[in-house]
Amino acid sequence: MKLTTLLPLSLVGLSAAQAPAPYTDAKSGVTFNTYIHPSNGYFFGIALPQNTTGNTDFIATIGGKGTGWSGVSLGGGMLNKLLIVAWPNGQNVVSSFRKTANFGSPPVATGAFNQTAIANGTYTNATHWTYTFLCSKCILADKTTFGAADxxxxxxxxxxxxxxxxxxxxxxxxxKHSDQGQVAFDLTKARSANFTTWKGYAAPPKVARGFEA
Ligand code: HEM
Known part of the structure; x- marks a missing residue:
């Protein structure tokens, strides 16, 4: 991910850069409403279908700089929410669902939810690692995530x-994270008529490696 492609230069360095904004990944062509941390390299973006009725799926991109981990809470806070944690492993990315009732390294969470990597949006370049995936059955009605109609x-x-x-x-x-916070996303900016096409990019890895992309 190149920061210069994400924002008008006039916004770089201003606090306005912290609000999620549409960003199209040059490799996958997927447009996400994306939060980019102004200094530590963290980013998270989400894409949703135009028609949200009964939808349980989204496409997400998450990444960072260096070799550390990046995580997202699909429900805002850390406790009792569905979390996703990912990190680079050489040219691959490793990811898992997590959930915990206590502050501490969250254990792996299992359920019907699933991640499938989108290969053309999963890569490491000179500045960032990027993991793009279809999260299926990930929008839950149990308040551990956001809601389909939100x-x-x-x-x-x-x-x-x-x-x-x-x-x-x-x-x-x-x-424990060295940096953390919560960000309000306008989900209407994440919706796209191209979602079904992008969803078709998701394919399981040729060699089964858990969630490794
Ligand atoms: C050893 C591992 C971890 C420990 C000890 C820990 C501990 C904490 C604590 C104590 C807080 C409250 C804020 C603070 O005092 O810093 C917090 C907030 C938070 N944590 Fe963790 N955490 C860990 C791992 C994770 C992971 C893997 C995620 C992945 C998503 C995560 C996501 C969050 C989020 C989203 C918040 C809320 C930030 C906010 O509301 O502003 N944490 N954590």
Whole structure:
């Protein structure tokens, strides 16, 4: 991800740069409403279908600089919300769902929800690693995530420049975030008529490696 392609130069460095804004990934062509942290390299973006009735799926992109982990809370806060944690592992990315009732390294969460990597949006370049995936059955009615019909949502973000203890293991413990917060997203800006096309980019890895992309 190149920051210069994300924002008009006049906005870079201003606090306005912290509000989520539409960003099109040059490699995948997917447009996300994207939060980019102004300094630590963290980003999270989401794409949704135009018709949200009964929808349970979204496409997301998450990444950062260096070899540390980036996480997102689909429900805003850390506790009792569905979390996703990802980090780079060489040229690959490792990711898992997490959930916890206590502050501490969250254990892996299991359920009907699933992540499928979008290969053309998953890469490491000179400045960033980027993981793009279809999150299917991820919009839940149990308040652990945002709701299908919501027009706004608070997402939590968390970042640590330190790599997890076991980079190969999607269930690895992680050290506490060095930076974290919540950001309000206008979900109407995440909706696109191209969602179905983009969803078709998602394919399981040729070699089964858990959630490794
Ligand atoms: C050892 C691991 C972790 C510890 C000890 C920990 C601890 C905490 C604590 C104590 C807070 C409250 C704010 C503060 O005092 O800093 C917090 C907030 C938060 N944590 Fe974690 N956390 C860990 C891992 C994670 C992971 C893996 C995620 C992944 C998404 C995450 C996401 C968040 C979010 C979104 C917030 C809320 C930020 C806000 O409301 O402003 N945490 N965490």
């Amino acid at each position: 027009t706004t949502a608070n997402f939590g973000w968390a970042f640590n420049a330190q790599a997890p203890a076991q980079k190969n293991n999607a269930g690895s413990t992680v050290a």
